Structures are given as structure tokens and as C-alpha cells.
Amino acid sequence: MLCKYESGANMNKLLRSKRRGSTIVMAVLVLVILLATGVGLLNLGLNSRVYSLRNAQEIQARCAADAGLVKAIFELNDKLKTSPAELDGEAGSPSFPEAINEVLPSSEASFSYQITTDSVFAAMNGQDLAIESIGKGACNCVNECTCPTAKVCALVRLQGLFDNAMLVRNQLSLMPNTKVMAYNSEDPTDTDFDLKIGTTSTASGQIPLGPGTVIDGDVFVGIGGDPNIVVGAGGTINGDKYSLTEEPYLPAITPPSLTDMGTPLLANGGTITMGVGDSGKYTGIDLKSVGGLPGVLEINGGKVVLHITGDIDLGTGCQVIINSGSSLVIYTEGNIFAGNSAGFNNQGSDARDFQVYTTGINNQVFNLKAGSSIFGIVYAPDVDIVLYPGTEVRGAIVGKSLQLKSGCTFYYDEALRDNVSMYDVGASFGVKRWQEE
Numbered sequence: 001m002l003c004k005y006e007s008g009a010n011m012n013k014l015l016r017s018k019r020r021g022s023t024i025v026m027a028v029l030v031l032v033i034l035l036a037t038g039v040g041l042l043n044l045g046l047n048s049r050v051y052s053l054r055n056a057q058e059i060q061a062r063c064a065a066d067a068g069l070v071k072a073i074f075e076l077n078d079k080l081k082t083s084p085a086e087l088d089g090e091a092g093s094p095s096f097p098e099a100i101n102e103v104l105p106s107s108e109a110s111f112s113y114q115i116t117t118d119s120v121f122a123a124m125n126g127q128d129l130a131i132e133s134i135g136k137g138a139c140n141c142v143n144e145c146t147c148p149t150a151k152v153c154a155l156v157r158l159q160g161l162f163d164n165a166m167l168v169r170n171q172l173s174l175m176p177n178t179k180v181m182a183y184n185s186e187d188p189t190d191t192d193f194d195l196k197i198g199t200t201s202t203a204s205g206q207i208p209l210g211p212g213t214v215i216d217g218d219v220f221v222g223i224g225g226d227p228n229i230v231v232g233a234g235g236t237i238n239g240d241k242y243s244l245t246e247e248p249y250l251p252a253i254t255p256p257s258l259t260d261m262g263t264p265l266l267a268n269g270g271t272i273t274m275g276v277g278d279s280g281k282y283t284g285i286d287l288k289s290v291g292g293l294p295g296v297l298e299i300n301g302g303k304v305v306l307h308i309t310g311d312i313d314l315g316t317g318c319q320v321i322i323n324s325g326s327s328l329v330i331y332t333e334g335n336i337f338a339g340n341s342a343g344f345n346n347q348g349s350d351a352r353d354f355q356v357y358t359t360g361i362n363n364q365v366f367n368l369k370a371g372s373s374i375f376g377i378v379y380a381p382d383v384d385i386v387l388y389p390g391t392e393v394r395g396a397i398v399g400k401s402l403q404l405k406s407g408c409t410f411y412y413d414e415a416l417r418d419n420v421s422m423y424d425v426g427a428s429f430g431v432k433r434w435q436e437e
Contacts, residue, residue, distance in 0.1 A: 058148040064136060067135070068099065068133030073429055076129070079097060094117065111136070112134050128155050133151070134149055155431070156432060159427070161398060166398075167399075169400050170400055170401040173404065174408075179214050179408075182413075184413065184414040185413050186415040187415075195215075196220060199222060208232040209234040210235060216239070217238065219231055219241050220244055225243045253357045255359065260280065266286050267287045268290045269292075270290075270295065273299075276301060284313070289316055289317050299322045300326055306328070311335045311336070316339035324347045328354050331358075336366040337369075338369060339372075340369045340371055340372070343368065343372040345373070351395035354395075355376055360381070365384050374391075375393075376394075391409075392411075
């Protein structure tokens with residue numbers, strides 16, 4: 001019995017020894033698994049961090065490239081205002097703004113941009129300019145080539161204030177039998193016209209069309225607007241109806257510095273003749289008919305520029321005549337009234353020979369009575385404009401609101417959009433096409 005007892009005790013000791021060995025093995029195995037898991041998680045975390053950092057750097061590079069493009073266009077337009085001769089190469093080769101490794105504000109990212117006219121991108125589009133902007137994300141690389149970069153290429157074109165035949169902020173009203181057509185003074189053989197009229201408003205009924213009204217082109221409404229709600233059902237539109245994708249550029253216009261004459265221009269039944277030397281700042285223009293003779297302001301010889309601080313009032317039958325070979329630019333702070341059969345008689349072939357720019361300083365209005373006419377361009381984004389029955393317009397108009405009463409005729413000169421000069425009032429560079437690489 002004792003031997004059996006001792007054998008059982010030895011067996012228990014052996015079993016306990018085996019259990020302790022198994023526990024150690026299991027513990028080691030668990031430690032190995034935990035270690036492998038920890039290393040894997042650390043590696044995953046490290047990779048995620050590296051990926052996130054790289055992704056953030058790439059986003060920085062793209063933002064920097066976009067910022068470079070915006071800065072390039074800003075600098076280009078600033079130079080257009082101050083030194084247009086440097087851009088058109090009058091004194092030699094064109095001089096364009098550029099930047100090299102300019103630091104993006106509040107960031108360690110940077111951008112470089114270059115503006116050219118000789119790239120393939122630009123060469124196929126006449127006088128358009130090509131901009132290449134390269135952004136570089138923030139990094140601590142010794143080798144700069146490994147830093148994340150992004151590139152944006154854009155084609156910009158010179159655009160004027162009169163890309164559209166009629167553009168208003170509020171209501172554009174075309175009463176019965178109004179005709180809106182186009183022509184091209186630069187190319188009489190052109191018959192494929194691109195005529196656009198519209199409003200930046202999205203309110204219901206902002207473009208009422210009377211019966212018999214015909215528009216030989218497109219009609220647009222404000223961003224996000226429904227053309228079927230904004231545009232009335234009357235009339236005929238020989239084109240498309242659509243909503244804008246960006247706001248038109250409508251800058252404030254500042255009159256140039258001119259000699260202050262301190263007097264109005266008055267003609268009562270007579271004629272005032274002005275030349276280049278008569279350019280200046282006047283308190284008004286007042287033309288009246290006396291004894292059957294109309295008052296006339298005649299521009300004869302060169303470019304005349306007037307800054308009118310008061311009203312422009314043309315009595316019945318009175319005329320502002322711009323002779324061929326001359327031009328007249330008016331900056332006005334007051335109202336413009338033209339009586340029956342009065343008007344602005346531009347005898348040249350270019351609508352730009354007569355230009356009107358309002359300052360928006362006062363609550364201005366612009367009224368042309370029945371049978372009046374205007375051959376020129378009017379930029380008055382803060383002015384309510386009314387053209388009475390039978391008025392004829394050749395050129396383009398920008399206004400706060402515009403009403404064409406019954407029987408008006410409007411001819412848009414497509415050359416106003418296609419042939420913009422760096423010296424045109426309000427000219428600017430805008431993006432025509434862009435791509436990101």
C-alpha cells in the first residue's frame with residue numbers, strides 16, 4: 001500500500017510539472033502574438049501617419065498651385081490698369097508678372113507661376129495668354145524633387161464690359177414687337193452671331209417678353225435660377241435659355257482726372273463744336289431747340305473725353321453728333337434725358353466711338369424718348385434705363401434695369417466682344433479654360 005501511495009504522489013508531481021511547462025509555453029505564445037499585433041498596429045499607425053502627412057502635403061501643393069493661378073491673374077489685371085503698354089509689348093517684348101517659390105501666407109507651402117504667349121496652349125488661341133502655376137507642399141526633404149507638387153495650367157483671355165448685348169442686375173423688359181439682332185462691324189461676311197442678353201437676377205418674371213418680340217440669340221438668368229421662371233412666355237427666342245455659372249465682372253468706373261471747366265455745355269438752337277483740346281470736367285450738357293432750330297453738340301477732330309457732374313438733357317430733336325474720325329467718351333454723375341427724336345448720332349462705323357460710363361454716385365436714370373437713337377456703348381450698372389417706343393440702339397448696354405418699350409430695335413455689334421483692347425475701359429483678363437495636372 002505504501003509503494004502504491006508513493007507512486008501516486010510521484011505521478012501528481014509529474015502532472016503538476018507538465019502543467020507548469022504548458023503554462024509557460026502558452027504565456028510565451030501569447031506574448032509573441034501580442035508583440036506581433038503591437039508591431040503590426042505600430043506599423044499600420046506609422047503608415048497611416050505617413051500617408052496622412054503625404055496626403056496633407058499634396059493638398060497643400062494643390063492649394064498652393066490654385067493660389068498661384070489666382071495671384072497671377074490678379075497681378076496681370078493690376079498691371080493692365082497701371083502699365084498696359086508693358087503687356088502689349090509697345091516698348092519691346094511683353095513683360096508679364098511672375099513668381100518663384102513664393103510662400104503661401106499662413107503656410108509652409110509655396111508656388112511659382114509663369115505667364116507666356118508662346119506655348120502651344122496659347123498659340124492656338126490668338127492673343128490669349130497661358131499661365132502655368134506649380135504648387136509645392138510643405139516638407140523637410142533634402143531632395144526637393146521628392147516634395148509633393150501640383151500644377152495648374154490656364155488659358156486667360158482679355159475680356160471687355162460688353163461681352164453681352166444687354167446685361168442687367170434686375171429686370172430686363174422687352175415690350176411688344178421689340179427686335180434684338182446682331183451684326184459684326186469687323187466682318188460683314190459673318191452670319192454666325194453669338195448674341196446674349198440677360199439678368200443676374202433669379203426672381204420670377206424678371207425678363208418679360210411682349211408679343212411679337214424676337215431675340216436672335218440666347219437669354220440667361222442668374223446663377224442657380226430657373227429660366228422658365230425668370231423668363232416670360234411671350235415672344236420668340238431663337239437660341240437657348242440657361243442660368244449663369246459665375247457672376248459677370250461689373251467694376252466701378254472712376255472718371256479720369258480732367259481740367260475742371262466749372263461750366264455747363266449749353267446750346268439753345270445752335271451748335272457747340274468741340275475738339276480734343278476741349279476735353280474736361282463740366283457741370284452738365286443742356287441742348288434745347290429754339291425757333292425750330294435744334295441744339296447740337298458736335299464732336300469734330302480726335303478723341304474728346306468729358307466728365308459731367310450734373311445732368312445731360314437733350315431736348316426734342318437735339319443731337320450729340322460724333323463726326324467720322326472722332327470719338328466721345330462721357331463719364332457722368334447725373335441723369336440722362338433725351339426728348340422725342342433726340343439722340344446720340346455717331347457717324348463713324350464703330351460703336352466704341354461713343355461711350356457712356358456712369359459713376360453710380362447718385363440715384364441715376366437714363367431715358368430716351370420716342371424715336372430717339374443711340375449708336376454706342378452704355379455702361380451703367382447702377383442706373384435704371386428706359387428706351388421709349390421706336391428707339392433704335394446699335395452697340396451694347398449694361399444697366400441696373402433696362403426697359404425697351406414697343407417697337408424698339410436693338411443691334412448688338414459682335415466686334416465689341418471679339419476685339420477687346422488692353423486700353424478699353426474696364427478691360428480685364430479672365431479664365432477661358434484650365435486644367436489640373
